Amino acid sequence: MKPILETIDLVKYYGSGSSVVKAIDHTDLAIWRGEFTAIVGRSGSGKSTLLHMLGGLDRPDSGKVLIEGKDIFKLKEERLAVFRRRKIGFVFQSYNLVPSLNVWENIVLPIGLDGRKVDREFVMGIIRRIGMEDKLHALPSTLSGGQQQRAAIARALAARPAIILADEPTGNLDSKNELDVISLLKSCVSEYGQTLVMITHDETIAQMADRMILIEDGKVVSA
Amino acid sequence: MDRRKLQRVALLAGLLFLILLAIGTLLHAAGEAVKEEDQQKLGALVREHPEYEDSYARIMGGDAPNETADLGEQIMEKYGYNARDGGAYRAVRQYLFLAGGILAGGVAAASLAVLLALRAQKKAEEERERLGESIEELRLREEGARERLVREEQETKSLVTDISHQLKTPIAALRMSLEIKETTELTEEEKKEWSGRELEEVGKLEELLNSFTQLSKLEADMIQIRPRMEEIRGTLAGAVGAVYMKAFRRGIDLSLEESEDRRIPHDPKWTREAFANILDNAVKYSPENTSVTVRVSWLASAVMIEFEDQGIGVPQEEAHRIFQRFYRGNARQVQEGEGAGVGLYLARRILEAQGGTICVKRGRRGGSDFIVTLPYNSVMHSVSVL
Numbered sequence: 001m002k003p004i005l006e007t008i009d010l011v012k013y014y015g016s017g018s019s020v021v022k023a024i025d026h027t028d029l030a031i032w033r034g035e036f037t038a039i040v041g042r043s044g045s046g047k048s049t050l051l052h053m054l055g056g057l058d059r060p061d062s063g064k065v066l067i068e069g070k071d072i073f074k075l076k077e078e079r080l081a082v083f084r085r086r087k088i089g090f091v092f093q094s095y096n097l098v099p100s101l102n103v104w105e106n107i108v109l110p111i112g113l114d115g116r117k118v119d120r121e122f123v124m125g126i127i128r129r130i131g132m133e134d135k136l137h138a139l140p141s142t143l144s145g146g147q148q149q150r151a152a153i154a155r156a157l158a159a160r161p162a163i164i165l166a167d168e169p170t171g172n173l174d175s176k177n178e179l180d181v182i183s184l185l186k187s188c189v190s191e192y193g194q195t196l197v198m199i200t201h202d203e204t205i206a207q208m209a210d211r212m213i214l215i216e217d218g219k220v221v222s223a
Numbered sequence: 224m225d226r227r228k229l230q231r232v233a234l235l236a237g238l239l240f241l242i243l244l245a246i247g248t249l250l251h252a253a254g255e256a257v258k259e260e261d262q263q264k265l266g267a268l269v270r271e272h273p274e275y276e277d278s279y280a281r282i283m284g285g286d287a288p289n290e291t292a293d294l295g296e297q298i299m300e301k302y303g304y305n306a307r308d309g310g311a312y313r314a315v316r317q318y319l320f321l322a323g324g325i326l327a328g329g330v331a332a333a334s335l336a337v338l339l340a341l342r343a344q345k346k347a348e349e350e351r352e353r354l355g356e357s358i359e360e361l362r363l364r365e366e367g368a369r370e371r372l373v374r375e376e377q378e379t380k381s382l383v384t385d386i387s388h389q390l391k392t393p394i395a396a397l398r399m400s401l402e403i404k405e406t407t408e409l410t411e412e413e414k415k416e417w418s419g420r421e422l423e424e425v426g427k428l429e430e431l432l433n434s435f436t437q438l439s440k441l442e443a444d445m446i447q448i449r450p451r452m453e454e455i456r457g458t459l460a461g462a463v464g465a466v467y468m469k470a471f472r473r474g475i476d477l478s479l480e481e482s483e484d485r486r487i488p489h490d491p492k493w494t495r496e497a498f499a500n501i502l503d504n505a506v507k508y509s510p511e512n513t514s515v516t517v518r519v520s521w522l523a524s525a526v527m528i529e530f531e532d533q534g535i536g537v538p539q540e541e542a543h544r545i546f547q548r549f550y551r552g553n554a555r556q557v558q559e560g561e562g563a564g565v566g567l568y569l570a571r572r573i574l575e576a577q578g579g580t581i582c583v584k585r586g587r588r589g590g591s592d593f594i595v596t597l598p599y600n601s602v603m604h605s606v607s608v609l
Contacts, residue, residue, distance in 0.1 A: 004363075033367040068363070086356065115349070129600050131524040146523055162360055179580075180522040183596040187578035193364045207543040207582040 002069055003030035004195050010063035012049055023049040025218035036196045038209035046218035047199045055165045056084050085114050089156030089164045093171040095148040097140040103151050104136040110159040123158045130154050146177035157188055166198040231340055242329035246322045253318035260311035385549055386435055393424040434565040448576045450488040455526055458491045462498030470506045476514040487599050489577055497573040500566035501530050501593050509534035525596040533590040537583050546571040
């Protein structure tokens with residue numbers, strides 16, 4: 001079987017000359033469908049840059065990122081945006097909810113952007129799962145960090161992307177909320193048959209993954 | 224060409240026909256008006272000068288030399304008339320305006336219809352593309368599940384090898400002990416010591432057999448998780464009860480801390496089994512006269528259960544592997560103790576099948592802290608663990 005997500009000889013350097021930072025240094029990686037992969041490494045090891053490349057948010061200096069065998073950087077900017085919207089859901093450390101929209105509007109926003117009809121029953125199922133039925137009309141600013149992140153997870157799940165990329169999703173949360181959010185992400189992703197790639201510096205979280213990839217200085221040290 | 228497209232083409236053709244019919248009718252009416260006026264004029268002229276009847280008829284019938292137009296205009300001007308004010312001219316103008324309007328309206332309507340049709344077509348195409356993608360997605364997911372099954376089946380084949388390998392050690396020890404007793408003159412005390420060791424090995428064999436029974440059930444797809452609404456503390460108490468004697472014999476204080484109780488969806492039988500496996504592991508790798516504490520907390524979307532011991536702990540680099548099948552720690556206590564590396568693997572599978580998780584952290588008082596979560600709202604239908 002082909003991997004759902006693959007990098008081939010991926011390179012991204014920042015700066016030049018003696019101050020060059022090798023954020024991604026000839027990295028080969030394969031992520032399999034339905035797997036929960038944790039990418040672990042110290043801060044500054046190039047994890048976030050890698051995740052941004054996997055999601056097509058940033059272009060590499062050289063090398064390829066293949067999603068379902070398709071080289072995403074060969075796509076035109078416009079096609080890439082559509083492809084990203086349909087295939088990938090993002091969960092960020094800083095939640096990135098739209099402040100002027102309420103919880104429900106935030107969750108269904110990506111579906112609307114794609115010109116699709118909202119499957120209310122499916123989305124409500126997710127909202128019940130994250131335990132926020134009573135917060136549908138609340139604005140993000142009135143929610144706790146844990147609630148905001150759960151809303152952001154619901155937003156990523158609601159559009160039913162094949163892949164969910166999470167960048168330190170619990171970086172701003174205390175340990176109980178962290179566990180809650182991670183277990184939610186993990187079980188939802190497996191319930192809906194999605195592939196989860198999560199960046200974390202926390203090895204306890206990484207234990208819950210099916211596979212752990214360790215990154216050091218832009219290189220995969222162990223997979 | 225599908226039915227809808229055919230309908231649209233027919234509609235467009237019909238519209239075009241109607242427009243042409245309307246314009247044709249108008250032009251015909253304009254011609255009629257001109258004809259009527261000519262006849263009127265002829266009639267009036269002949270009434271005034273019946274003697275010129277034949278030349279009037281000839282001229283009005285179309286036999287007028289071209290250069291006479293200028294003369295006509297001059298005469299009209301002389302008497303202050305304008306040809307444009309004439310009745311026929313006005314009627315023709317009106318008819319032409321009407322025809323032009325209908326033509327413009329028709330063209331606008333037709334282009335609008337074409338535009339709408341194109342947009343509908345584009346939307347349908349996008350919808351088809353999306354549908355294709357979803358189907359592909361489903362196919363790939365199914366393929367993934369099938370691949371996993373094949374992989375696990377292959378792993379099961381290695382299970383037999385592993386089991387026989389695991390059984391070898393205690394059986395060899397038993398055989399050695401029995402042979403020594405057979406061939407060597409031993410004092411009563413020595414005999415007793417050997418018998419004690421034999422009993423220990425039999426204990427190990429029993430334990431192994433127990434794990435293998437569980438494992439084979441799991442691999443043979445005999446474990447069906449059937450969640451129902453039950454109090455989670457009841458399930459936990461059952462697990463504590465199952466290991467209590469083992470802990471008691473080793474002077475380990477096993478306690479379930481006070482907390483609120485709630486009903487959450489889980490399979491009580493198999494979840495108890497999972498909890499018992501975690502507790503059994505904690506007791507097994509804890510020194511005598513220590514404690515194992517079970518604590519329940521209620522998170523936003525899941526219950527969190529901690530099993531904290533003062534045992535040997537799990538080294539950080541092994542933490543993510545202890546939940547794998549047949550994985551056994553590298554520590555001396557683990558290598559020497561009985562076990563097949565099945566208990567925690569089974570616990571993880573049972574918990575994950577119910578949307579739960581398990582991980583291990585370093586305990587606050589040394590040892591390890593196994594942390595389990597189970598969601599309040601999960602898939603409430605039964606799932607097979609495999």
